[in-house]
Amino acid sequence: MLGPALQLIHTGQTPTRSALTRALDVTRATAGAVTAELEALGLITVDSRPAGGGRGRPSHRLAIDPAGPVVIAGQIHADGLSVTLAGLGGLLDPPVHLPLPAATDPVRMLRAVAEAGAELARGTARRCLGAALALPNPVTEPDGTALAALHFAWPSGTPVADLYDVEVGRADHGPRAFDPLPTSIANDANLAALAEYRHGAGRGARHLLLVTSGHRGVGGALVIDGRLHTGSAGLALEVGHLTVDPQGRPCQCGNRGCLNSETDPDALFAAAGLTPDPDRPLLDQARALCRSAAEDERARAAVEHVIDRLGLGLAGVANILNPDRVVLSGLHLDLLEAAPDRLRAVVAERSLWGRSGRVPIVGAELAHSALAGAAEMGWRPYLADPQSVQG
Numbered sequence: 001m002l003g004p005a006l007q008l009i010h011t012g013q014t015p016t017r018s019a020l021t022r023a024l025d026v027t028r029a030t031a032g033a034v035t036a037e038l039e040a041l042g043l044i045t046v047d048s049r050p051a052g053g054g055r056g057r058p059s060h061r062l063a064i065d066p067a068g069p070v071v072i073a074g075q076i077h078a079d080g081l082s083v084t085l086a087g088l089g090g091l092l093d094p095p096v097h098l099p100l101p102a103a104t105d106p107v108r109m110l111r112a113v114a115e116a117g118a119e120l121a122r123g124t125a126r127r128c129l130g131a132a133l134a135l136p137n138p139v140t141e142p143d144g145t146a147l148a149a150l151h152f153a154w155p156s157g158t159p160v161a162d163l164y165d166v167e168v169g170r171a172d173h174g175p176r177a178f179d180p181l182p183t184s185i186a187n188d189a190n191l192a193a194l195a196e197y198r199h200g201a202g203r204g205a206r207h208l209l210l211v212t213s214g215h216r217g218v219g220g221a222l223v224i225d226g227r228l229h230t231g232s233a234g235l236a237l238e239v240g241h242l243t244v245d246p247q248g249r250p251c252q253c254g255n256r257g258c259l260n261s262e263t264d265p266d267a268l269f270a271a272a273g274l275t276p277d278p279d280r281p282l283l284d285q286a287r288a289l290c291r292s293a294a295e296d297e298r299a300r301a302a303v304e305h306v307i308d309r310l311g312l313g314l315a316g317v318a319n320i321l322n323p324d325r326v327v328l329s330g331l332h333l334d335l336l337e338a339a340p341d342r343l344r345a346v347v348a349e350r351s352l353w354g355r356s357g358r359v360p361i362v363g364a365e366l367a368h369s370a371l372a373g374a375a376e377m378g379w380r381p382y383l384a385d386p387q388s389v390q391g
C-alpha cells in the first residue's frame with residue numbers, strides 16, 4: 001500500500017488525503033496510516049490546516065517534502081554533460097551543464113558525469129539515494145551495454161552500466177548519501193518518454209509514442225499503460241533509422257535518408273544551406289533557426305522540408321503502433337510549433353489512423369525530460385518500496 005500511495009502522490013494524482021483514499025479504495029483510517037508513515041519517512045508532508053485559512057473540514061493536503069531525499073540525474077549528450085538533483089514529484093533543481101571532456105572515451109566521460117553528480121550531492125543537506133544516467137545511444141537490457149554509440153565512437157558493447165557503477169562508487173558523495181550509491185543507466189529517449197508520461201504531456205495516454213531530436217540524431221520510445229516498451233533486449237523503438245528518403249543524406253549507420261539524418265539539427269541547417277557555429281550548442285542554434293521561419297523565407301523552406309520528412313516517419317511509426325498520443329520533444333517540438341498544421345497534415349495524409357484524426361500530436365511539456373526520466377529511474381526502487389529509503 002505504501003508504494004502505490006507514494007506513486008500516486010509522486011505523479012500529482014492525489015493532492016489530498018481524501019483523493020488518495022478514493023484512488024486506493026481504502027478506509028480513511030488506512031489512508032491516514034499510510035500518509036503518516038510516508039511523512040515519518042521524510043517523503044511527503046501532510047498539511048491539515050483548512051485551505052485558504054477559512055473554517056471547515058481539513059482537507060489534508062499531500063505534497064512532496066521539499067527537504068526530502070534526492071537522486072542524482074545525469075545526461076550525456078552530443079553537446080556536453082548535464083547533471084542535477086531530483087526530488088520526488090518530478091522536482092528537479094536547475095541542471096548544471098558542462099562541456100564534453102577533452103577525451104570522450106567511455107571511462108573519462110562516465111567519470112566526469114559521476115564526479116559532477118557527487119559534487120552536487122556533497123553540496124546539499126538532503127540525503128542522496130541513487131545516481132541515474134541517460135545516454136544518447138541504445139542501452140541493452142538487462143546487461144547495460146551501449147550499442148551503436150556513434151556520437152563518441154564508443155566500441156559497441158561497452159559495459160556502460162558497470163563502468164558508471166564503478167565511477168560513482170569511486171566518487172565522494174558526502175556523509176548523507178547511501179554508500180554504495182545504487183546506479184542505473186538507460187537510453188535518453190526512453191527516459192524522456194517515461195518522464196512525459198508521469199509528469200508532462202503524456203499523462204493519461206495509454207499508448208504514448210515519443211519522438212525526439214535532442215542534439216544529434218533521432219530517438220523514439222513507447223510507453224504502454226505506464227510501462228516502457230523496450231523490446232526483448234532494450235532496443236525497441238529505434239525509430240532514428242527508419243528510411244524517409246532513399247536518396248537522402250548519409251546516416252552514421254551507413255544508409256541514406258534515415259529519420260536521424262533527415263530531421264535532426266544538422267539536417268535543418270543543411271536544408272537551409274547554412275553552417276552552424278561549431279562553438280555554440282547545436283540544438284540552441286537549430287531552435288533559433290526554427291523560430292526565424294516566421295520572417296525568413298529560407299528558414300521557412302528548410303523547416304517545411306524537414307517537417308515533411310518528419311511527418312513521413314511519424315506516419316510510418318503510427319501505422320504500426322496505433323498510439324493514442326504522439327509527443328514531440330527536442331528540435332521536433334520546435335518544428336511542430338513552427339508549422340503545426342503542416343506536420344499534422346502530412347501525418348494525416350500518410351497514416352491510416354492519422355487520417356481519421358485519431359493521432360493527437362502534441363509538444364513535450366518538460367524542460368529537461370531526459371534528466372527527469374533519469375530521476376524516475378533513480379527513484380524506481382524507492383517508489384516500489386518506500387521503506388527502503390531508510391537504508
Ligand SMILES: [Zn+2]
Nearest residue numbers: 241251253258
Ligand atoms: Zn541510419
